Amino acid sequence: MTSKQSQAAIAVVGLRRSFGDKVVLDGLDLTVPRGTVYSLLGANGAGKTTVVKILSTLLGADAGTARVAGHDVARDPDAVRAAIGVTGQFSAVDNxxxxxxxxxxxxxxxxxxxxxxxxxxxxxxxxxxxxxxxxxxxxxYSGGMRRRLDLAMTLVGDPRVIFLDEPTTGLDPRSRRNLWQIIRDLVAGGVTIFLTTQYLEEADELADRIGVLDQGRLVAEGTPEELKRRIPGGHVRLRFADQRGLDTARRALGRASHDSDALTLRVPSDGSLRALKTLIDRLDAQAVAVDELSVHTPDLDDVFLSLTGTDEKVTSR
Known part of the structure; x- marks a missing residue:
């Protein structure tokens, strides 16, 4: 295990788990730094719930190692349990x-x-x-109040790592955003959050890093913006005041689609700062004035569909 992994809140190396002939986890590696939000995405049967169960000591692995809050989940499960909190999809509140x-x-x-x-x-x-x-x-209690109480119950033991399994399922938009702020405040206080969610918007809003799990393997990992830039379809839309500006920009930029009626150009781009600066420098070199510039990148739905090859709705199972 590397020094980076030993200092992480969660470190997983070569994790494997099967149920009969069904391989659910096939050599999973991941590292979650302390005081961050890590979101695991995947379709039904991808293995997300199995990961959470292993990391929270509810299920054993067939092979590989996992450390949570510095403790080995197989060798020292009591220490792991003392350091974590788990809030499932269904509330643990006693009515x-x-x-x-x-x-x-x-x-x-x-x-x-x-x-x-x-x-x-x-x-x-x-x-x-x-x-x-x-x-x-x-x-x-309302749904939002029950969720807040459920999370408050998780915090009684002052956990350093919290596993959240679909924490905002069934909440209205305001309650969901209130809970998002609570999660941000926890992370600001040094807590590490391991999140599974069926709302890609939620992962986009909260996660420092996202892992995409498909057929038991981590097929992609990165910040939300890094993952979006991997998918084709990103572009910069430019609008000009007149046809002359549009024509000059077309000659300067080369590969771009145009709409003469709307006086716009659509230039392929990965949305990075470097690509945007290069584009602006090329326009400045030709003294082209741009009325409006907007950057469009694929969203996490596009990322998920591209990486997993499925149109199945993301869930936490």
């Missing part, structure tokens, strides 16, 4: 208890000192804007 009672129960399970339990509970209720609803049954 018969109040929000406060749910948190106190988690404090008991984490063996917090008696004098610390209520203080920690009050702190989390305030942090997740649940103080007013603290003594109401969880069954009366």
């Amino acid at each position: 018969l208890l109040t929000g406060e009672e749910n948190l106190l129960l988690m404090a008991d399970l984490h063996h917090l000192a008696k004098g610390d339990r209520r203080g920690r509970t009050a702190e989390l209720l305030a942090r997740f804007d649940l103080t007013e609803a603290a003594r109401k049954p969880a069954s009366t």
Whole structure:
């Protein structure tokens, strides 16, 4: 294991897992730096849930190694469990208890000192804007409130690494964005987030790095922008004030499609700063004035479809 991997929040090398004749993970390697969000994308059966189960010590691997928060998941599972939190697609909230009672129960399970339990509970209720609803049954909570309570329960043990499996499924757009901000705040505080989601927009918004899993293998990895630039179809759209400007730009740029009626050019580009600077320098050399410039890159839907060869909707399974 390299020095970079040993210092990472999550380090996986050669991870393999089969169920009967079905190979689910086929030599998976990935490294997640501390204090970042890593999102794993893949279609049904790609192996994402299996990865999360292995990393959270719920399932053993057939081969390979995995370390979470510096601990080997096979050799020291208790230390891993003490360092992580897991929030699944379906809430772990007990509907018969109040929000406060749910948190106190988690404090008991984490063996917090008696004098610390209520203080920690009050702190989390305030942090997740649940103080007013603290003594109401969880069954009366909205979807967004239940998700906030669920995540608050995960934080009782002050985990360094949190696994989030479709954390915003079923939430309205405002509740989803509120939860996104909570996740950003956690990462700013040094927590590492391992995220699976069916919303590609969510991965785009939150993830520092994204891994695309297909048939048990990591077929691509990078920042959202790096992944988008790998897919053909990116372009820069230029609009000009008159036909003369359009014609001059066409001669200067060469390979570009044009629309004379709209006075626009569409120039193939990977969207990088270097490519954009080169294009602008070529226009400046010909003293071409541009009225409007916009950069268009493929989105994560395009990336996913291109890399996995499937039009199946992304899920966390």
